[in-house]
Each structure stands twice: as C-alpha cells, then as structure tokens.
Amino acid sequence: MTKLTPIQRLWRLLKLYKPEIRQIYTYALVIGIVNLSLPLGIQAIINYLQTGELSISWILLVTIVLVGITAAGLLQVLQLRIVENIQQDIFARSAFEFAFRLPQIKPRELDSQHAPELANRFFDTMTIQKGLPKLLIDLSVSSFQIIFGIILLSVYSIYFIALGLFLGFALFLLVKITGRIGLETSIKESKYKYNLAHWLEEIGRVRRTFHLSQNQSFHLNKSDDITVDYITSRESHFRVLLDQFKSFIGFKVFIAAGILVVGGLLVFNQQMNIGQFVAAEIVIILIINSVEKLVSVWDNVYDVLTAFEKIGFVTDMELQDSAGKSKINKNGPCSIKLKNATFHYSTDNEPIIDNFNSEIPIQSRVVLTGKTGSGKSTLLQILAGIINLDKGEISINDIPYDHLDRKSLHQNLGVVLASNQIFEGTLRENILVGRQISDEKLMGLMTKLEMNDFLKSNSKGLDLILDSGGRRTPRCIIQKIHLARAICHNPGLLLMEDPLVNIPKEERKSIIKFLTDKAHQWTLVVITDEDDWIANSTQIIKL
Structure with missing residues (x-):
C-alpha cells in the first residue's frame, strides 16, 4: 500500500466534508466582497463630506457600510457553526476508528511497537480540531481579502496590479522553499514528543522499580535525554517559522511602502482624489492584517499536517483479514x-x-x-x-x-x-x-x-x-x-x-x-x- 503524504491525508479528510467546506468558502467569498464595501463606502462618504452638505445620500452610504460590516460578522458566525460541526464529527470518527482498529491490527505490525503507546496518537485529533478553524476560516478569509484588496487597488491604478502579482509570487516561492523543511522539522519534533510521553507512561507503569532502585537518577537522566532531543528539534522547527515570519514582515513592509508611495504620487499627479487615497489606505490595512493572519495560521498548518502523519501511522497499519465465508457451528466441538x-x-x-x-x-x-x-x-x-x-x-x-x-x-x-x-x-x-x-x-x-x-x-x-x-x-x-x-x-x-x-x-x-x-x-x-x-x-x- 502506497504511503500517503500528510497533504494527501488532509485532502482525503476534507473530501468527506465537501458540502460544508463549499459553504465555508462561499461565505468567505461573500465576506471578502462585503468587506470591500468599507473602503468604497468611506471613499464615497469622504467625497460627500467635501461638498460640505448633509444629504440623504450620505446617510444611505453610512447605513450601507454598517449593514456590510454586520453581514460579514453574521457570515463569520455561520462559518464557525459549520466548522464546529466538522470538528465534532472528526472527533467521533477518529474515536471509533481507533477503537475499531487497535484490536484488529495484525500482530506482525506490532512486533516493534507498543500497542498502548499508539493510543496516544489519538490526541492529535484535538490538534486537527483546533487547527481546522484557522485553515478553513482564517486562511480562506485572509486569502480572499488579499485577492479582492489587490483587485480593488488595481482599479485605481495599473501599478497596483504589478505589486499584487509580486506579492502572490513571493508568497508562493516562500511556501515552496520553506514549507517542506518546516513540515519535516515539525514531524521530527512530534516524534520526540511521543517518545517522551511513552517514557513517562513507562515510569508510571513500573514506578515501584524506579522508586526502589539504587540509582534514583536513571529515569530522570533518560527523561533528560529525550527532552533535549525534543527541544533541539523544536528549536530547528522554530527557526523555520522565524525565517518565514521575517520574510512575511519584509513582504508586508514592501507592499505597504509600494502602495503608499504609488498612491501618494497618484494623488500629487491628480490621478487619484483624496477619498480614493483614504480608501486605498484602508485596503492596505486590510491586506496587511490578512498577511499577519496568514503568518499566524502557518504554524497551525504544520501542526495539522503533522497530526495527520501521526494518526496515519496507526490507520495505515494492516488489519487482520476476516474475509473468509465458511462458518463453523456455534458451540460445536472443534477438530x-x-x-x-x-x-x-x-x-x-x-x-x-x-x-x-x-x-x-x-x-x-x-x-x-x-x-x-x-x-x-x-x-x-x-x-x-x-x-x-x-x-x-x-x-x-x-x-x-x-x-x-x-x-x-x-x-x-x-x-x-x-x-x-x-x-x-x-x-x-x-x-x-x-x-x-x-x-x-x-x-x-x-x-x-x-x-x-x-x-x-x-x-x-x-x-x-x-x-x-x-x-x-x-x-x-x-x-x-x-x-x-x-x-x-x-x-x-x-x-x-x-x-x-x-x-x-x-x-x-x-x-x-x-x-x-x-x-x-x-x-x-x-x-x-x-x-x-x-x-x-x-x-x-x-x-
């Protein structure tokens, strides 16, 4: 059987919830569009304020902006409800899959494994539960926010299109280069985490042996060795995250500077009015906030993919074959x-x-x-x-x-x-x-x-x-x-x-x-x- 990659395992799970995820992305799409009402509405409001007259149109625009903000909030609540349903279903599926599989695993699969230790991997279900809202909501909303923000800015000037394309390509390149390394270090970190948990279980299981041992520090020294391995691997993973975070900061500064400089020059050249410039500034803030959300989500992406890998170690184990059809008589003696x-x-x-x-x-x-x-x-x-x-x-x-x-x-x-x-x-x-x-x-x-x-x-x-x-x-x-x-x-x-x-x-x-x-x-x-x-x-x- 071909071993699945963590990303393939993620896609296989998400396929089970196609209708729900389609709803989440639809809401995210609508939220991204509705959020554009804020800079566009403010642009129109400022233009009306410059006339120096209070009109019905101004009140209507304010109302539309407030309705847009409320609608976006309600859609986010609906997203949370859908994701919560998925989280509960994933927990139940995982619980029954472990309960079914653990007694049925072929003994040969367990020759070099301690079966009770495998049950610890169930706790990665909670990691998936916690990470899914960020993957399905924050990731989708932030992505749409950046895309629609760049599209809106490109309406003001063609120069913004080049900045948007550069940002997209730079983010893709960063993920492509550092993503694999980050996943490898995350899996290695998780390996030592489980090694330590298993050793602590062993200490608890034979605690009297260690309590009565002449060498009172043996179990502590072994715990120290595993902990050092864990901290070393975690530090390696953190360096990858740190490099990614620094790169994201660089992109954020570059995009903010580029849009501010281009926007300022366009205003000076009277190719953009002050209302459009304020709207562009709001869009910049939205894009920057979305990039920061992507940064915060990225660690969760590693955690979720690593969780799939650890759970997959158990679900990939071959089960006892019971496909035979011939039956023996119940309560009858056997030869x-x-x-x-x-x-x-x-x-x-x-x-x-x-x-x-x-x-x-x-x-x-x-x-x-x-x-x-x-x-x-x-x-x-x-x-x-x-x-x-x-x-x-x-x-x-x-x-x-x-x-x-x-x-x-x-x-x-x-x-x-x-x-x-x-x-x-x-x-x-x-x-x-x-x-x-x-x-x-x-x-x-x-x-x-x-x-x-x-x-x-x-x-x-x-x-x-x-x-x-x-x-x-x-x-x-x-x-x-x-x-x-x-x-x-x-x-x-x-x-x-x-x-x-x-x-x-x-x-x-x-x-x-x-x-x-x-x-x-x-x-x-x-x-x-x-x-x-x-x-x-x-x-x-x-x-």
Missing part, C-alpha cells in the same frame, strides 16, 4: 489439523515453529508442553487466529483458516492468555465483554469456579468495579475472571496458557476436573507442566 506449520517473528532469524504437523480430534483434552522458548504460546496464538502462519496450513473442522469466517471462529472460541487482560469496568462486563448471558447462569459459573466467597465479600457483587489491570484484585481472582470469560458462552474450542498458576492447589484440582469433564463439548488445549492437567488429558503435544 484441529496443522500441516507443515512454519512461523517466525520478524526479529528472529530462525523460525520458532518449523514444519510442525499435528492433529487434534474433537473433544480432546490436549496438554502442550516443552521448554521455554519452544513456541507453545506462539502455537496457541496461531490456533486462536491471532497470528498467521508463514507457511503451511491450519484448519478447524477441516476448514482452512484462509476460508474461515473469523467472526464465527471468535464466537466459538474461549482463550485464556498469560497476559493480564482485565480492563476498567464491572466484574460482569469483564466476564461477558458484551455477550448476553443471564445473571443466574453467570452465578452458577461463579460457583463452579469457587468465586462465591469473593462475591460475598463485596456488597456490589457482579457490579463491582475492577481497576485497569486488576489492581487491588487478588491474582487468583483475576485468573478465575479470565476463565469465566473464556467459558461463559460454552465455546467449541478452549485455548489456555497456564490458567491456574495462581490458584490454590485444592481449588485448582476441582477446576481442572470441571474443565476436563466429558460433559463439556469443547476441545481443550492448555499449556502447562502440571501433573493434574496431564492426568486428565487425552493427548500430549511436546514442542
């Missing part, structure tokens, strides 16, 4: 076949699983054993469809994974991984994860897993709020929650990685008997070296 299965991680030279063949019949109770690093956890993730084989074939109920509807697999799958999978939410939410199961059935499962004492010890029962990662929750309870989550929907395939290591021995025996009972239809595959599991197994696979 598994592996033929010449080969897999290696991108960081490894040798495959961790190499030409592996095995067959697991339905309702088997399989124990996976092997030394550390033999590929047990990897094989479990392959069976779950979390990661894909490099070579070979894996099939469930004689359906190859490539042809399998992954949704039907996930509905018929229960998984217990060694990593802590507790999220902030109620006990019920952590077990069901959106599934619809009655509390009566759920309480029966709690009894089987010997969680009744825990439920009785708190007044909220299934509505107890668990902290992220299960903080303040005993490890044995966390493992039982993982087990309940895996089996509450009666899966056809149950995959577990050391699921009972933190549970007391007596409870462990009864839970093993419950999970391996032939009354359950599921096919069970568990990574363990425990004798009780092996004694209740029907098949042992050693890696």
Whole structure:
C-alpha cells in the first residue's frame, strides 16, 4: 500500500466534508466582497463630506457600510457553526476508528511497537480540531481579502496590479522553499514528543522499580535525554517559522511602502482624489492584517499536517483479514489439523515453529508442553487466529483458516492468555465483554469456579468495579475472571496458557476436573507442566 503524504491525508479528510467546506468558502467569498464595501463606502462618504452638505445620500452610504460590516460578522458566525460541526464529527470518527482498529491490527505490525503507546496518537485529533478553524476560516478569509484588496487597488491604478502579482509570487516561492523543511522539522519534533510521553507512561507503569532502585537518577537522566532531543528539534522547527515570519514582515513592509508611495504620487499627479487615497489606505490595512493572519495560521498548518502523519501511522497499519465465508457451528466441538506449520517473528532469524504437523480430534483434552522458548504460546496464538502462519496450513473442522469466517471462529472460541487482560469496568462486563448471558447462569459459573466467597465479600457483587489491570484484585481472582470469560458462552474450542498458576492447589484440582469433564463439548488445549492437567488429558503435544 502506497504511503500517503500528510497533504494527501488532509485532502482525503476534507473530501468527506465537501458540502460544508463549499459553504465555508462561499461565505468567505461573500465576506471578502462585503468587506470591500468599507473602503468604497468611506471613499464615497469622504467625497460627500467635501461638498460640505448633509444629504440623504450620505446617510444611505453610512447605513450601507454598517449593514456590510454586520453581514460579514453574521457570515463569520455561520462559518464557525459549520466548522464546529466538522470538528465534532472528526472527533467521533477518529474515536471509533481507533477503537475499531487497535484490536484488529495484525500482530506482525506490532512486533516493534507498543500497542498502548499508539493510543496516544489519538490526541492529535484535538490538534486537527483546533487547527481546522484557522485553515478553513482564517486562511480562506485572509486569502480572499488579499485577492479582492489587490483587485480593488488595481482599479485605481495599473501599478497596483504589478505589486499584487509580486506579492502572490513571493508568497508562493516562500511556501515552496520553506514549507517542506518546516513540515519535516515539525514531524521530527512530534516524534520526540511521543517518545517522551511513552517514557513517562513507562515510569508510571513500573514506578515501584524506579522508586526502589539504587540509582534514583536513571529515569530522570533518560527523561533528560529525550527532552533535549525534543527541544533541539523544536528549536530547528522554530527557526523555520522565524525565517518565514521575517520574510512575511519584509513582504508586508514592501507592499505597504509600494502602495503608499504609488498612491501618494497618484494623488500629487491628480490621478487619484483624496477619498480614493483614504480608501486605498484602508485596503492596505486590510491586506496587511490578512498577511499577519496568514503568518499566524502557518504554524497551525504544520501542526495539522503533522497530526495527520501521526494518526496515519496507526490507520495505515494492516488489519487482520476476516474475509473468509465458511462458518463453523456455534458451540460445536472443534477438530484441529496443522500441516507443515512454519512461523517466525520478524526479529528472529530462525523460525520458532518449523514444519510442525499435528492433529487434534474433537473433544480432546490436549496438554502442550516443552521448554521455554519452544513456541507453545506462539502455537496457541496461531490456533486462536491471532497470528498467521508463514507457511503451511491450519484448519478447524477441516476448514482452512484462509476460508474461515473469523467472526464465527471468535464466537466459538474461549482463550485464556498469560497476559493480564482485565480492563476498567464491572466484574460482569469483564466476564461477558458484551455477550448476553443471564445473571443466574453467570452465578452458577461463579460457583463452579469457587468465586462465591469473593462475591460475598463485596456488597456490589457482579457490579463491582475492577481497576485497569486488576489492581487491588487478588491474582487468583483475576485468573478465575479470565476463565469465566473464556467459558461463559460454552465455546467449541478452549485455548489456555497456564490458567491456574495462581490458584490454590485444592481449588485448582476441582477446576481442572470441571474443565476436563466429558460433559463439556469443547476441545481443550492448555499449556502447562502440571501433573493434574496431564492426568486428565487425552493427548500430549511436546514442542
């Protein structure tokens, strides 16, 4: 897939809001035209004042100028309303895109990335939100203001046309030369910003390690190194902005001087009256103000384009493929076949699983054993469809994974991984994860897993709020929650990685008997070296 540039990402987003942006630019066009009523009206008013008589025409002109100013203000309010709607929609789109994509990203894409850190990039959505009003309103209004101002001045004299063309060409040249450098330095600055945020998260995550460390300054020194990199890159970006600002000041002074000198000479030569000269001065002020707005907007342009680049890093990641159409029966037992299965991680030279063949019949109770690093956890993730084989074939109920509807697999799958999978939410939410199961059935499962004492010890029962990662929750309870989550929907395939290591021995025996009972239809595959599991197994696979 071809990588999009930040500008292409911006255009792709703006295409979603074509009608709204068309309205914004239409209003900006009208505002630019209406604003011309101010210098033209003042020119006419001064001409009438020079007659020394108060007339109805003078009052009418004053009224027209005031109406023009009011109309321009109302149109700006309408622009703000439209942009606010776009901002809200962008936030909602981005929130759901991140929520959808993060669980679906291919594991290979995350080999060198820390998935929680990627969520930080969502905050660049707010950068886009804040920058859009300036891009869509200030940029458009200022541009039209400069264009119409130059057009109006050219009506007074052909010399003003040359000044306008010079200004346009000089601005284009400046953006062309410094724009790319400014964007590169902005992206580099953002990179170190995220590096620092990630390191601070790491400090928070393992804070006790740093608190008890003999070297109390290690985390501070690393923070200092990243901060120095950030400040250095920010200074480089600021120099680009400073050069652009100096150039804009030069253009502003040159245009102001040129128009004042040309206008003054035209008045002296009686080719322009005093009313036209005052109107021209007002136009000059409007143009200068518009140029200053362009200067202030330019930093926002870099921020917005950089934000698109950082968000695009996540949205460009390849997602798990679930295009298969073949489905497996819900709650039905599963058989598994592996033929010449080969897999290696991108960081490894040798495959961790190499030409592996095995067959697991339905309702088997399989124990996976092997030394550390033999590929047990990897094989479990392959069976779950979390990661894909490099070579070979894996099939469930004689359906190859490539042809399998992954949704039907996930509905018929229960998984217990060694990593802590507790999220902030109620006990019920952590077990069901959106599934619809009655509390009566759920309480029966709690009894089987010997969680009744825990439920009785708190007044909220299934509505107890668990902290992220299960903080303040005993490890044995966390493992039982993982087990309940895996089996509450009666899966056809149950995959577990050391699921009972933190549970007391007596409870462990009864839970093993419950999970391996032939009354359950599921096919069970568990990574363990425990004798009780092996004694209740029907098949042992050693890696």
